[in-house]
Amino acid sequence: MKHIADSTVRRLSAYLRFLEDFEHRGLTTISSDELAKQGGTTSAQVRKDLSFFGSFGKRGLGYSVPELSGRLREILGLSQHWRVIIIGAGKIGAALAQYRGFRQRGFSIVAAYDNNPEKIGRTLEGIPVRDIAQIEHDIQREAPEIAVLTVPAEAAQPMLDRLVRAGIHAILNFAPTQLQAPPEVTVKTVNMAMELEGLSFALTNRE
Amino acid sequence: MKHIADSTVRRLSAYLRFLEDFEHRGLTTISSDELAKQGGTTSAQVRKDLSFFGSFGKRGLGYSVPELSGRLREILGLSQHWRVIIIGAGKIGAALAQYRGFRQRGFSIVAAYDNNPEKIGRTLEGIPVRDIAQIEHDIQREAPEIAVLTVPAEAAQPMLDRLVRAGIHAILNFAPTQLQAPPEVTVKTVNMAMELEGLSFALTNRE
DNA sequence: TTTAACTTGTGAATGAATTCACAAGCGCAT
DNA sequence: ATGCGCTTGTGAATTCATTCACAAGTTAAA
Numbered sequence: 001m002k003h004i005a006d007s008t009v010r011r012l013s014a015y016l017r018f019l020e021d022f023e024h025r026g027l028t029t030i031s032s033d034e035l036a037k038q039g040g041t042t043s044a045q046v047r048k049d050l051s052f053f054g055s056f057g058k059r060g061l062g063y064s065v066p067e068l069s070g071r072l073r074e075i076l077g078l079s080q081h082w083r084v085i086i087i088g089a090g091k092i093g094a095a096l097a098q099y100r101g102f103r104q105r106g107f108s109i110v111a112a113y114d115n116n117p118e119k120i121g122r123t124l125e126g127i128p129v130r131d132i133a134q135i136e137h138d139i140q141r142e143a144p145e146i147a148v149l150t151v152p153a154e155a156a157q158p159m160l161d162r163l164v165r166a167g168i169h170a171i172l173n174f175a176p177t178q179l180q181a182p183p184e185v186t187v188k189t190v191n192m193a194m195e196l197e198g199l200s201f202a203l204t205n206r207e
Numbered sequence: 208m209k210h211i212a213d214s215t216v217r218r219l220s221a222y223l224r225f226l227e228d229f230e231h232r233g234l235t236t237i238s239s240d241e242l243a244k245q246g247g248t249t250s251a252q253v254r255k256d257l258s259f260f261g262s263f264g265k266r267g268l269g270y271s272v273p274e275l276s277g278r279l280r281e282i283l284g285l286s287q288h289w290r291v292i293i294i295g296a297g298k299i300g301a302a303l304a305q306y307r308g309f310r311q312r313g314f315s316i317v318a319a320y321d322n323n324p325e326k327i328g329r330t331l332e333g334i335p336v337r338d339i340a341q342i343e344h345d346i347q348r349e350a351p352e353i354a355v356l357t358v359p360a361e362a363a364q365p366m367l368d369r370l371v372r373a374g375i376h377a378i379l380n381f382a383p384t385q386l387q388a389p390p391e392v393t394v395k396t397v398n399m400a401m402e403l404e405g406l407s408f409a410l411t412n413r414e
Numbered sequence: 415t416t417t418a419a420c421t422t423g424t425g426a427a428t429g430a431a432t433t434c435a436c437a438a439g440c441g442c443a444t
Numbered sequence: 445a446t447g448c449g450c451t452t453g454t455g456a457a458t459t460c461a462t463t464c465a466c467a468a469g470t471t472a473a474a
Contacts, residue, residue, distance in 0.1 A: 001412060005461070006405065013404040014385060031421065040385055043421090044463055051423060059422040060470030076404050077411030084403075091302040098298055101383055101400045107407075146406055169413075170406040172399075176308055178221060178246055186409035188402045192379075193308045195395045196291075197220040197283050198213065199353055199377040200314075202393035204284030205208065206376075212431070238451065250451090251433055258453060266452040267440035 008049050012072055014039045015046065019069035031062035081106050083142065087159060088150035089114035089129045092174050096148060097125035110144055139166040146170045153177040160187070215256050219279055221246045222253065226276035238269035288313050290349065294366060295357035296321035296336045299381055303355060304332035317351055346373040353377045360384040367394070 018038045022030055032043040032050075039046070050056055050068075053075050057063045073079050084102065086093045089112045096102070097109060112124045113132045120131045130138065138144075147168045151159055156175035163171065164185050173179055173189040181187045225245045229237055239250040239257075246253070257263055257275075260282050264270045280286050291309065293300045296319045303309070304316055319331045320339045327338045337345065345351075354375045358366055363382035370378065371392050380386055380396040388394045 004408075004412070007461080009405050009408050010401055012408075013401045016404075017383070017385075017400075033421085038385065040387070042463070044465095045461095047421095047423060048462075055423060057422050058470065059468070060420050062421065075408070075411075077407040078404065080411075082403075082407060082410070091298075091305055095298040095302040096399070099399065102403070105400060105404070107403055145410055146403070170410050172402055172406060176224070178224075180247070184413070186406055188405055190397055190399065190402060192303070192306065192397065193224075193312060194217055194220045195379055195397060196289075196309070196314055196353070197223075197285065197312070198216050198395055199379060199393055200284040200289055201211075201216050201219075201282070203289070203352055203377050204282075204287075205211070206391070214431075240451085249433070251435095251454095252431095254451095254453060255432075262453060264452050265440065266438070267442095267450050269451065 002052065004052055008052065009076070011039060011041065011045070011049050012076060015049075016069060016072040016076065016078075019065055019072065022065045023069055028065055029062045030065055030068070032057070035063075078106050081108060082146055083144035084109045084146045084148060085135075085138075085144045086112040086124075086127070086148045086150060087132070087135075087163070088112075088152075089116070089119045089124050090150060092150040093148075094124050096150070097127050107146070110142060111138065135162070136166045139163075139168065144168070146172065149173045149175055151175060209259065211259055215259065216283070218246060218248065218252070218256050219283060222256075223276060223279040223283065223285075226272055226279065229272045230276055235272055236269045237272055237275070239264070242270075285313050288315060289353055290351040291316045291353045291355060292342075292345075292351045293319040293331075293334070293355045293357060294339070294342075294370070295319075296323070296326045296331050297357060299357040300355075301331050303357070304334050314353070317349060318345065342369070343373045346370075346375065351375070353379065356380045356382055358382060 015035055018035060019030070032046040036043045036046045053071070056068050056071055084107050086096060086109060093112055097112060102109060109127050112127050112129045113135055114120060114129055115132045119129050122129050147163050149156055149159060149171055153175045156173060156177050157179055160171060160179050160181060164181060169185050171181070171185065171187045173187055176191050176193045179187055179189065222242055225242060226237070239253040243250045243253045260278070263275050263278055291314050293303060293316060300319055304319060309316060316334050319334050319336045320342055321327060321336055322339045326336050329336050354370050354377070356363055356366060356378055360382045363380060363384050364386055367378060367386050367388060371388060376392050378388070378392065378394045380394055383398050383400045386394055386396065
């Protein structure tokens with residue numbers, strides 16, 4: 001398949017959210033223009049994004065809301081369940097563990113891991129906290145697909161290497177550091193410091 | 208000034224992090240190539256990024272670490288302090304309140320706000336939780352520059368409007384929703400659901 | 415059946431970001 | 445002083461992403 005840009009995938013994800021809203025309100029069709037207005041983009045962009053995957057609309061009418069949302073879920077891989085593990089049972093890990101958006105979209109958090117003996121054996125928002133020492137064993141046994149990394153910056157790269165060796169192919173990183181991973185592993189980084197600095201730049205450099 | 212792309216600002220922010228590392232280790236000069244390797248980019252990209260703001264390097268030698276990091280801090284607006292308020296004293300708010308990266312970079316969290324009477328008057332990681340009803344009054348009095356929005360999705364847009372009317376120009380949004388704001392207001396959104404869906408897409412569509 | 419009002423899907427055009435490639439400058443060794 | 449090895453700064457070339465613009469398809473009304 002032709003390479004799909006990251007920005008395109010993000011927009012698909014946004015479209016799906018609006019479609020679910022529409023579905024909820026009982027509407028059956030939607031035009032690229034309405035979708036665009038919601039997502040802060042243009043109708044041509046919406047149609048182009050969708051055209052990478054097929055043609056789902058009806059000329060003169062628009063898109064069927066249930067059909068398009070179904071297709072988007074397929075495209076994004078949301079028609080299957082993904083098992084998620086959280087590495088690092090700190091505050092951020094806890095905030096994520098209770099975040100309802102995960103389960104709503106087919107991501108189930110199976111366990112959290114930490115190296116602090118006081119945390120191991122307890123639960124984090126109902127999710128068991130296990131010893132990080134057993135991570136390789138658990139990955140082999142339970143085959144989670146996605147790992148969320150909420151460890152201190154200096155521990156992030158070694159932990160990523162360890163997860164990759166154990167067979168993880170998708171990582172959501174919250175440590176404020178640039179990570180290296182082999183090409184078959186996808187890493188997304190959420191860096192709050194970077195976002196804040198973007199705001200600082202905008203505040204400083206506006207005329 | 209010429210318009211600077213968002214991607215450029217993000218990279219500058221990454222460069223600064225490495226420079227601080229280098230500074231810490233007592234190194235005095237660095238080449239665009241070393242900076243690039245750390246940041247997962249190319250030396251030409253590093254030089255182009257910096258060239259928008261001046262020429263800071265010495266041919267044949269590279270960049271002075273303390274000088275370049277100082278210049279980047281200026282460019283990013285980090286030589287001044289920014290006051291931050293957190294709107295929504297839930298789990299994410301708490302995780303952010305204790306995040307050390309903020310203070311380290313000159314962002315000080317002055318207060319959190321909530322509408323839950325059980326939370327108002329208490330503290331969140333040492334930060335006072337105040338009644339959201341007094342937000343306009345406080346903004347006028349304390350003039351915070353940045354608001355972090357950690358409220359439920361459906362409350363985000365009305366709250367943004369309220370903050371903008373009260374004089375806020377920079378918003379870091381954690382609600383999983385697309386927000387509309389006037390052009391003089393900068394909004395950055397951190398959307399975990401979107402990142403996860405990006406991983407789901409990558410897992411699904413790899414050959 | 416014809417017409418009018420819409421809306422899609424998509425090549426072509428434009429615009430933006432990245433990479434190339436090289437002249438020019440700097441430091442060190444000889 | 446001269447030459448060599450290294451690195452910057454930057455126009456030009458290229459690649460990537462977005463927007464334009466319109467033929468073709470659909471519905472509904474007359």
